[in-house]
Amino acid sequence: MMKTPHERLSINAYLVFFLVHTAQIGLGIVGVQRVIFVEARQDAWIAVLLSGLWIHLVVFVIYQTLKQTEYDNIFSLHTFVYGRVLGWVVNAAVVVYFLMAYTSILLGYVEMALTWMYPDFPLWGGTLILVVLTVYALYGGGFRLVAGVSFLTFFMTIWIVIVVFQPLKYAEWIHLLPIWEATPKQMTNGVLKTAYTMLGFEVLYIVYPFVKEKQRAHRYAQLGVLLTTFLVASVTVIAIVFFSPMQLDVTIWASLSMFTIIKFPFIERFEYVVIPLWLLVILPNLLMFMWAMTRGGKALFHVKQKYLLFIFACVAYALALFFEKRATINEFIDKVGYYGFGFSFIYPFFLYVFVRMKMWIKGSNK
Amino acid sequence: MKWLIACMLLLSGCVSPRVLExxxxxxxxxxxxxxxxxxxxxxxxxxxxxxxxxxxxxxxxxxxxxxxxxxxxxxxxxxxxxxxxxxxxxxxxxxxxxxxxxxxxxxxxxxxxxxxxxxxxxxxxxxxxxxxxxxxxxxxxxxxxxxxxxxxxxxxxxxxxxxxxxxxxxxxxxxxxxxxxxxxxxxxxxxxxxxxxxxxxxxxxxxxxxxxxxxxLASEYNTGLKNITVSRDEVAPLLIKKKGKKVNIVMNEIRTKRKITFVSQKPTPHFRVTVKMQTEILEMSEKMKPIMQANIHVLERAIEKQMKKEIEQLLAKLKAYKTDPIGFGQIYDHSVRKLQLTPKQWDKLYQDTQIDVDVNVSILRTGTID
Known part of the structure; x- marks a missing residue:
């Protein structure tokens, strides 16, 4: 069992809303439409809603799990449930997952920025900037900075939502018909494919011990998820009515392509505003996952988080250097989504059962 | 941390500049x-x-x-x-x-x-x-x-x-x-x-x-002019002279609302197109009696009839070209469940498609005079 973190390090409950929401929204929402659409066709938005419902349930279960002890994060829970050796292995797997998620965001964002804005800039340069930025932020700030960044970037970017509805002037609503044509199998695949976009709520496992008013954290986490589901479902519906089906099948960054028709008298190509701005959207993701990694590393190696920060940053950067082509990056992101689905959508239920069982056994032993 | 900032600044200089001249x-x-x-x-x-x-x-x-x-x-x-x-x-x-x-x-x-x-x-x-x-x-x-x-x-x-x-x-x-x-x-x-x-x-x-x-037919249409030629018989009650050529009418500030309903799939696709149009009269090729509540419908019906005819001619022409800019096929595809329409299938079906046209014109104003 862990001790509760220092008062100075803890955060207000309402910040959980921003932490969960900004950890969820990131790179996925830029191109999620095609990925789901390929599976569930015009019912893609239903798949998003279903996935959202599922996440609400998962967040509830995560909260129930964490409520058992109040002071534990996922790493100490694993040691508690699985014992020292097996627990170490499972924790290592979780850290690897965070590492992959972090790297996928690095690659995905840089790749997007290069395609749209800086075709002559090398991939390694872009990723280096982002890695350096993460290290710089976390070295000085730590967890309170992560919370602050999500709070600030949320307000700096949420206004984009207003603009997102502008493509509706080209909308052909008939594309949504007939509703519920997808077979259960297509729908399941659709839900599975939303995973990468909706991931991030699992940070609750690590953030929770830092929250001051624990009983209120749950409500805010649910609200964060609700907003995410609403946004992802909206952009999905808009993309379906904006593009024709076969066009959406080949559009990689549907949200960005929709921005190309937005025009203001003072700025003609709105996507050139959105892409740099998107750095603010993925920044909380990067910081959150890196911080989660160092948290896990601390549990694994009992080393100061500061040193781990440098080590993990180097590892992530080295990993990112392996990638060059879009096809391989896509495959990598797909894989992260797949593991993420297992870890965040399914595993919390098992963990809850394990924790309850372990506690029950311990209780009856006494 | 200074070196980090320096590093970021240097890297961002890598993007090539563009000089307007x-x-x-x-x-x-x-x-x-x-x-x-x-x-x-x-x-x-x-x-x-x-x-x-x-x-x-x-x-x-x-x-x-x-x-x-x-x-x-x-x-x-x-x-x-x-x-x-x-x-x-x-x-x-x-x-x-x-x-x-x-x-x-x-x-x-x-x-x-x-x-x-x-x-x-x-x-x-x-x-x-x-x-x-x-x-x-x-x-x-x-x-x-x-x-x-x-x-x-x-x-x-x-x-x-x-x-x-x-x-x-x-x-x-x-x-x-x-x-x-x-x-x-x-x-x-x-x-x-x-x-x-x-x-x-x-x-x-x-x-x-x-x-x-x-x-x-493809979208909502606002503003713009339309010239329409109707036969004398159609608007006879309104005319002062009884003989002459056809009557030309120019409409302005046109607002339309269209609705295409898919009536049935078999034996051939059947659509009903309803167009509601509001407009005002800008020009007539001939002097007419004042247009009042009592006789305005004569003019409206005459325009409707002519428009219907012209739309039907146009649809026939489009069919002859085998092109479907209005998107009947799209409506067909999205109205029938469990159907993956291919362009080839639609090409065949389109030729036999039955399209009923229904136009509803209402003249809101007649300019500054009746």
Missing amino acids: RQGIITTAGFDKKGNLYEVGSVMLSFQTAGSSMSEVIEATNKTSKGARQDLEAQTSHDLGSGQIRVVLYGKELAEKDGIFSLTDTLQRDANIGSLVYLAVAEPSAKQVVKSKKHEDTPDIGTYLYRLIEKNLRSESLLAATLHEFIHSYYDVGKDPVLPCLSLRDDKPIIEKVALFRGDKFVGTVRLDESFYIKM
Whole structure:
């Protein structure tokens, strides 16, 4: 069992809303439409809603799990449930997952920025900037900075939502018909494919011990998820009515392509505003996952988080250097989504059962 | 941490700068085909330090459009930038024989180019239109063409023509794109017709007064003029003279609402088109009795009858061209469950499709006099 973190390090409950929401929204929402659409066709938005419902349930279960002890994060829970050796292995797997998620965001964002804005800039340069930025932020700030960044970037970017509805002037609503044509199998695949976009709520496992008013954290986490589901479902519906089906099948960054028709008298190509701005959207993701990694590393190696920060940053950067082509990056992101689905959508239920069982056994032993 | 900031600043300097005076901004590009090769003519706009700008037409021939772009670079001391491209023209012959999808596809693929570029078909060839010297008071032909299309799109019967809409209709099963057709009169590019496409291939044109109906049926239509000719018998109660030619009526400030319902699938697809139109009368070729509540319906019914006839003629013409710009196929595809319509299937079904037209006109005003 862990001790509760220092008062100075803890955060207000309402910040959980921003932490969960900004950890969820990131790179996925830029191109999620095609990925789901390929599976569930015009019912893609239903798949998003279903996935959202599922996440609400998962967040509830995560909260129930964490409520058992109040002071534990996922790493100490694993040691508690699985014992020292097996627990170490499972924790290592979780850290690897965070590492992959972090790297996928690095690659995905840089790749997007290069395609749209800086075709002559090398991939390694872009990723280096982002890695350096993460290290710089976390070295000085730590967890309170992560919370602050999500709070600030949320307000700096949420206004984009207003603009997102502008493509509706080209909308052909008939594309949504007939509703519920997808077979259960297509729908399941659709839900599975939303995973990468909706991931991030699992940070609750690590953030929770830092929250001051624990009983209120749950409500805010649910609200964060609700907003995410609403946004992802909206952009999905808009993309379906904006593009024709076969066009959406080949559009990689549907949200960005929709921005190309937005025009203001003072700025003609709105996507050139959105892409740099998107750095603010993925920044909380990067910081959150890196911080989660160092948290896990601390549990694994009992080393100061500061040193781990440098080590993990180097590892992530080295990993990112392996990638060059879009096809391989896509495959990598797909894989992260797949593991993420297992870890965040399914595993919390098992963990809850394990924790309850372990506690029950311990209780009856006494 | 200082070295980190320094490192970030240095890295962000890696992106190459662009100096305005060294840029040649392409405002329009025209494509034709000669044998296997694309002939490209581009209008390049460049700015001098003194403040004035100049435009120049440069031409190149190559196997691909981007290859031609490279040849263009060899002909100028400026860096060509295509971010400001406004209008892309395709020669009629190229559009008819080869189709233009591969050329629009590369525009879409290029992140430099926005989705609101206007596309158009040029007659007799794109090159001739681009080379035209008559562009009113605009600095170059590209800007002229852009404003010409934009204005006619907004206020007249011209149909939507942006890159986004073209690609959208091209990919949509059961809907075919349309583009404006530019032609030359006394060497000045004008819009007289609308080009119809089947897939990405040009199949024929309709006059602007016919495209009025396509626009009306494909979307909501606001403002614009429409001239309609009705026979004398139809409006007999209103006429003062009993003999003469047909009566011409010009309507203004037209607002329409259309509804297409899918009635039945078998034996052949059956649609019902209902158009509700509100308008005011601007001109009549003949003196009439004052139009009052009691007799206004005579005029309305006469217009309805004529419009219905014209719409039916147009639909027959579209069927003959085997093109479906209104998107009946799309409605069919989305109304029938468990159906993956293919363009081929729709081609066959479209010929037998039954379309009932129902027009409902109401005249709101008759100008400043009755």
